[in-house]
Amino acid sequence: MKSASLSVALIIALAGLPVQAKDTVRIAFIGPLTGGVSANGLGGRNSADLAVRLRNADAKTPYTYELVVLDDECKPNVGVQVATKAAADNGIVAGVTHYCSTVAMAAVEVYRKFGLPVVVWGAVLPDITYASDYKEVHRVNGTMINQNEAAARFMTGLKFKRWAVIHDTTDYGKGHNKYFSEDLAKSGGQILGTFGVTADQQDFSAELTKIKELKPEVIYFAGLTPIGVRIRSQMDKLGVKAVFQGTSGIVSDAFIEGLGPLAEGVVAFREGAPAEKLPGGRVFLDAYTKQKYPDDPEAYGPFAFAATTLVMDAIDKVGPDRKKVRAELNRTRDYDSIVGKITFDDHRQNAVPLITKFVVQDGKWLVWEDSDYASGKRALVKK
């Protein structure tokens, strides 16, 4: 009797688990894998890859996923090309796309045209979701508006009054400069001088010597890690003593690795809670380490992971059909992810309520509230 029921159970189990019969569903990942900001693209790629691997390792899910990885080189013309490649391929159901804002701006038209639902994982320009009303385009990370409002309020709250601004002349730096300047004026801060620099500039001594003359309390830097490292390091060389305040673009392990002890006391702001603060975040970081990727996940890796998981959940639920997946993604409310709850507003922009304030302490990005700086043990401005 016992053996009979066991064999019945075994038959049912075998019939219920047609491992080979799982359909394969392809989803695209697009980001910069070559060129100057490739570190972020590779981190995002690995994180998306991790999400897919974890999903495929789970026997209970209805589909096997295949990640089609495409390199947009952070150039809009290449972006349109790869976006077309993904969107025109009917075998690809959805996409997790773009770190660079200009590329995303160019590519959303393509997704619209071909009806490919995508979730943006790293580009921060507000216009990507707000300039048009494309039902295909979603975004899990916040925009630069959220970031700068919080940054201006927080820094003026710390009684800082005089700023100098350095921004790169890409859409990222110029956009941040615009929003921060507006918000700072509202919060009562003063900007003594604004300096635009190119994203591949090496030497900042001329700008910094000029800033030294202006004697600001804070230098606000809008740009990405590579030149952020250079500017902070050259400030030290020229004896410019001011607090270094950055944007989400420098919240990366590479920033600290590039500066060593000089990174101490740098503050920066990013939307969403840090990965290790979230219930699933630790799991993400541990799983990431286990895969032995040669590159770090970087600041937006968790967002790429969350976006990929979100897309796969939608497909698991409604099946690999672009229209249904789009509708399902549009409906996303209070979805639990490793970057916090995801809720899309009427423009399918994740309303990221939380802006995390970061400060570097002893070679780590710490959440401000947990740092010695908040408790008063250390001070940003040395007396």
Place this chain on the structure above:
Amino acid sequence: MIAPVWPALVALLVSTAGVLGLLLAEQQWAVIAIVIAAGVAMLMATRMGWDDRIRRSGGTHARTVSGVAVALVIGMTFVLREHNFALLMLCTVLLTIVAGLGLTIQFGHAGVVNFAGAAFFGIGAYAAAVLANKTALPHPLVILAGGACAALIGSVLVLPLLRTRGHYAALITIAFGILFKTFLEVNDALGGPQGLKVPGFVLFGHAFNDPIAIDDETEWSFYLAYAGLSLVIAAAAYVLVRRLERSWIGLAFDAVRLDETAAAAFGVNVAAWKIAAFSIGNFLIGLAGAAYAMMTGFVAPTSFTFGDSLILVSIVILGGLGNALGLVPAALIVVLLPEKLQVIQEYRFLLFALLVIVILLVRPGGLLPRPMRDYSAGESR
């Protein structure tokens, strides 16, 4: 003895099949197989003397062969009618060839260097963006205006270019290219670093951006219309360049390139011909830029960097300096191959660069070096 027509036709057929295969290849092994086959075919052609027979046959039956070539490309677009991405790449290759033709007149024929190709491409693209957004100018004219703008703005450089030569002239164009991109970025009048959207091409009321519905079931790609446009522009540009090359103007260009002093001594107006070559070349580059912008629907400064200018120059050198026909395989290698190497993700540029080095070591003069002028063969003109 009159060369037979078949070697050129066979060569055309084989290359068309190869290109079609490459455009449609999805699998890694297929791409690699095609690339290796092309390499072997190229080597064999040189070793066995086929290339010479093909050249002579092409030269003798120029009209027939060009007609067949155009027919084959049209056939190819038709085969690809439902493949959006393959058509986009085909259009990109065709328009890149147009830009390469512009550089060929400048570099290859008149010896006027231009390391700001991407900047002139960008001028055409931005001109198209502004004119199509702000004015009601018919779109064919918008594209012509893109070329005209590139030629016009290029004339700013004429004075310094006439005074310098070689690497000194190269520096002027490099400086202009970098200046152009930085200016677009820091100045917000033209959209700044965020770029501009460009409306799609409209001809006699037909919007090129709409898919072509055949019946309820089938829909042809909207890129088919752009492929037609690109093909018309490319064919016209090619005919223009070949005609110029074979005419007394081409002779004057050659004289200017080979020896300015001797040319001047024989009464060739060196300055005038340099200006002419530079302007015609920029016109073609701008034309390609305008069409490309309307096809992709977006322009931004980061597409027009010094690096992009170098890519255009690479195409001209790789094809064989001065040979318009060489642009075809070169553009395929430089535009299509990195895209097809997407499967190896972050390693693709490394492999691509190595491949170009190998090609240049095997064929130091480029894929198809420019043949000597030969007036004996060919139909009378």
Place this chain on the structure above:
Amino acid sequence: MDPGLLAQHVFNGLMLGVIYALVAVGFTLFFGVMDVIKFSHGDVVMLGAFTALAVAAGLTGMGVTSHPLMLLGMLVVALGLMAVVGALLARLLVLPLRGAPAINVLLITLMAGTVIREGVRLFYPQGSNPKPFPRLLPGGTVEIGSFTLRHDSAILFVIGVAAIVGVHLTLARTRLGLAIRAVAQDPETASAMGIPFTATVLATFAIGSALAALAGVVNGLYYSEISFNLGLLLGAIGFSAAVVGGLGNVYGAILGGFLFAALQTIGAVALPFASAYKDVFAFAAVIVLMALRPAGLLAERSAERV
């Protein structure tokens, strides 16, 4: 302006000028002997810096803590290795293309530069991120009013100037220098006089590339940070400086390097409008300069004129 700040700007410009000059001299040497532009030069600068960084990491791993010793090791290995790399590039890529149009050399070296750059990005551990460069020179400062002079910057300036003087002496006083000058002026006649052409070319490329390695190390020590794409801009500027100065003329390259640094500094400091336009200013100035002096500031003596 406050004299202290003025002095600061002048020193910043001079330091920048030394780095540019070191790169530009390489361009002009190569052009002198082969009439070619080697576009991978900027990436050789970067490779030199990364080689030094790897040596520093290796020595630290072996327990060497003495800064002078580390510095010596880094310089010897980086300069030596880059000299070999430079000679190899010449032997494998430049000399085989002698019969082809000179511009084909530009493409092949451009691609070689891409290979070097992508290779470092992909195969150096975490190579796509900026790397901190060890601070091995004494870090004290001298403050005179608002002028801050760091000891390390001063030492680097002296090293750079010494290297440039060294190149001058090599060219002017040694048999090798004589051979290089002879080949630069007329390869056929030089060969006829018994000067080995290939060996001279290889030696020239080795010297130029060793200088590039030195520029890379100085760059790393000065900025305390290096990244895989630092050679792109440095190469473009070095080329521009060499041309503005007059290709083939070592003194022209040095002058061009300092001039370019001055243009950039003035562009960032003295322009009444936003500093973002400083590159527009610098390159516009280059165009005007070339229109005024078509063969560079110090034209090659044998320049062909009509």
